[in-house]
Amino acid sequence: MLNISGLREGIVLDHIQAGKSMDIYHYLGLKNLECQIAIIKNARSSKMGRKDIIKIEGSLEALDLDILGYVDHNITVNIIRDNQIVEKRSLKLPKTLTNVIHCKNPRCITSIEQELPHIFYLADPEREVYRCKYCDEKYGK
Structure with missing residues (x-):
C-alpha cells in the first residue's frame, strides 16, 4: 500500500x-x-x-x-x-475565466493585440459554454 x-x-x-x-x-x-x-x-x-x-x-x-x-x-x-x-x-463553474482558454476567432482583437487578456464569460451553465468577452465567440468543452 x-x-x-x-x-x-x-x-x-x-x-x-x-x-x-x-x-x-x-x-x-x-x-x-x-x-x-x-x-x-x-x-x-x-x-x-x-x-x-x-x-x-x-x-x-x-x-x-x-x-x-x-x-x-x-x-x-x-x-x-x-x-x-x-x-x-x-466547486462551481466560474462566471469568468481569464487566460485559461484562448479565443480561436482569427478576427478577434485578442489575435491582433497579443497582450490583451483572454477573458471568457459563462454564457450557458447547463451546457458549460463560455463566450469571448470581445467577440462573443463560443467556447465549449
Missing part, C-alpha cells in the same frame, strides 16, 4: 477524474510554487473506480481555485490546518 504522509497545513484536491491531475497541475501553475506537492494518480475509489488526488503544502493564497471549477466542478477541495480537515469546499 502506498503511503503519502498527511499535511500539517495545506489543501487536498480529491475526487479528480483519473488522468486529469497533470492538467490541474498546469492550470494552477503549481510548478511555480516553492512547496511540497504530491500527485497521486489512479488511486482506488469506491465511488469513482479510479481517481487522482493532489496534496499541496502551505497556504492557498497563491491559487486560483475558480480554475478548478472550470476543469472539473466535481473536485472536492479539503482545507487542512493542524493536521485536520477544517473546511470542505465544493
Whole structure:
C-alpha cells in the first residue's frame, strides 16, 4: 500500500477524474510554487473506480481555485490546518475565466493585440459554454 504522509497545513484536491491531475497541475501553475506537492494518480475509489488526488503544502493564497471549477466542478477541495480537515469546499463553474482558454476567432482583437487578456464569460451553465468577452465567440468543452 502506498503511503503519502498527511499535511500539517495545506489543501487536498480529491475526487479528480483519473488522468486529469497533470492538467490541474498546469492550470494552477503549481510548478511555480516553492512547496511540497504530491500527485497521486489512479488511486482506488469506491465511488469513482479510479481517481487522482493532489496534496499541496502551505497556504492557498497563491491559487486560483475558480480554475478548478472550470476543469472539473466535481473536485472536492479539503482545507487542512493542524493536521485536520477544517473546511470542505465544493466547486462551481466560474462566471469568468481569464487566460485559461484562448479565443480561436482569427478576427478577434485578442489575435491582433497579443497582450490583451483572454477573458471568457459563462454564457450557458447547463451546457458549460463560455463566450469571448470581445467577440462573443463560443467556447465549449
